[in-house]
Amino acid sequence: MAVDRRAVEEAAVAQLVAAVRTVRDEHPEEHIYGAMFHEFYGDGSVIYWPMVTVGTEESLAEAIEGYSADERDELSTSLRWSGSDLAHSFDPTDHEQALADAVQAHASTRGDFAGWEREWDRFVRCFPRAAKAARRILIADGTVGKDFLAIAADESGDLIPRSLTRAQLLAHFPEYEEAARERVRLASLPLEQRVAELVPEAVTPRYEGPLIGEHEALLVACGEAAVPALVRVVRREQLPDGDVVAARLLAEINIDTPEVIDALVELMCREDADVHARAWAACALARLGRSDLILARAPDLPNDIVVSGISDPFRSFRDHGAHRTLDYDPLERALDDHPELEPAFREQLRPGTGFCVLTPDDIPIARAALSSRWELIRTHARITLEDAGTRL
Numbered sequence: 001m002a003v004d005r006r007a008v009e010e011a012a013v014a015q016l017v018a019a020v021r022t023v024r025d026e027h028p029e030e031h032i033y034g035a036m037f038h039e040f041y042g043d044g045s046v047i048y049w050p051m052v053t054v055g056t057e058e059s060l061a062e063a064i065e066g067y068s069a070d071e072r073d074e075l076s077t078s079l080r081w082s083g084s085d086l087a088h089s090f091d092p093t094d095h096e097q098a099l100a101d102a103v104q105a106h107a108s109t110r111g112d113f114a115g116w117e118r119e120w121d122r123f124v125r126c127f128p129r130a131a132k133a134a135r136r137i138l139i140a141d142g143t144v145g146k147d148f149l150a151i152a153a154d155e156s157g158d159l160i161p162r163s164l165t166r167a168q169l170l171a172h173f174p175e176y177e178e179a180a181r182e183r184v185r186l187a188s189l190p191l192e193q194r195v196a197e198l199v200p201e202a203v204t205p206r207y208e209g210p211l212i213g214e215h216e217a218l219l220v221a222c223g224e225a226a227v228p229a230l231v232r233v234v235r236r237e238q239l240p241d242g243d244v245v246a247a248r249l250l251a252e253i254n255i256d257t258p259e260v261i262d263a264l265v266e267l268m269c270r271e272d273a274d275v276h277a278r279a280w281a282a283c284a285l286a287r288l289g290r291s292d293l294i295l296a297r298a299p300d301l302p303n304d305i306v307v308s309g310i311s312d313p314f315r316s317f318r319d320h321g322a323h324r325t326l327d328y329d330p331l332e333r334a335l336d337d338h339p340e341l342e343p344a345f346r347e348q349l350r351p352g353t354g355f356c357v358l359t360p361d362d363i364p365i366a367r368a369a370l371s372s373r374w375e376l377i378r379t380h381a382r383i384t385l386e387d388a389g390t391r392l
Contacts, residue, residue: 252321
């Protein structure tokens with residue numbers, strides 16, 4: 001049964017309005033400048049209703065107290081809409097969380113992670129609309145002035161522009177306009193030039209500029225055109241400190257050319273390389289369907305690399321980017337050939353560590369795995385099937 005989106009939105013409006021009125025009544029001496037929904041969380045198996053924080057000039061000043069003058073100037077901007085750093089926060093009620101639980105229950109019936117994501121997207125989009133509606137109510141009854149803003153602030157920042165008019169967005173969040181211009185500029189470049197600009201920012205990020213946190217996804221979206229450059233990074237022909245990220249992005253693009261496979265095998269086996277980089281190379285090989293190359297070299301590899309690599313397609317990392325159909329055979333072979341690694345595999349695939357989300361094509365494979373002679377495989381299959389809402 002579909003979830004009543006109007007009920008979600010009405011509850012969100014009531015939550016924000018009640019929070020602002022509470023702060024006004026309990027702290028009448030403070031100037032309220034805004035309120036925000038924040039701490040949105042959904043991972044395919046659970047959805048949490050967000051918190052609300054009411055921002056006041058006084059609570060912001062308290063948050064930045066003790067810093068130098070230069071730091072306070074910067075923090076007064078960066079923390080103004082950071083709900084977790086401000087004092088007047090409100091947890092969801094049982095009623096609100098029950099609505100989120102109902103959304104999750106419905107989303108879990110959609111059959112695959114893409115279907116779950118569509119339900120999640122519908123859920124979170126209720127909150128910018130609720131922010132606008134709550135602002136109108138609070139201004140109309142005189143609780144706040146017309147300078148008051150209400151926003152939904154998710155981790156990616158996608159909901160903030162949906163909460164505001166264009167004039168409000170430009171006045172209070174000018175970085176969004178700058179980021180939009182930069183995306184347009186990159187999209188206008190020839191593909192080869194776009195890749196050349198994105199690779200350094202993706203694999204060795206400086207955390208500067210308007211697109212912080214976006215370069216990896218933009219590079220993965222370039223698809224096959226990005227592969228040669230990432231192979232050069234994995235081979236340390238350029239940007240040698242970026243081999244970990246480059247290996248991971250090759251897995252997300254999921255194109256297994258001979259050059260990709262050779263570069264990943266070379267990194268996995270390179271004894272002078274950082275063990276973290278070697279493990280990510282093994283993970284990428286497994287996600288590209290070449291766990292056989294890990295198993296063939298298992299006697300010469302540290303156990304951690306073998307276990308991390310073979311386990312990776314069964315963990316939530318698989319759901320980032322393109323991925324292949326679930327296949328328990330490599331894990332079965334690893335356990336059969338190296339039973340001494342079973343405790344390490346059991347720890348790596350321990351319930352609660354984050355399992356992959358099944359697609360419709362994965363479900364019959366997981367069902368078959370319920371009869372595996374290895375308990376950890378049976379457990380993984382059972383939990384992922386339950387998370388997918390599939391009857392066992």
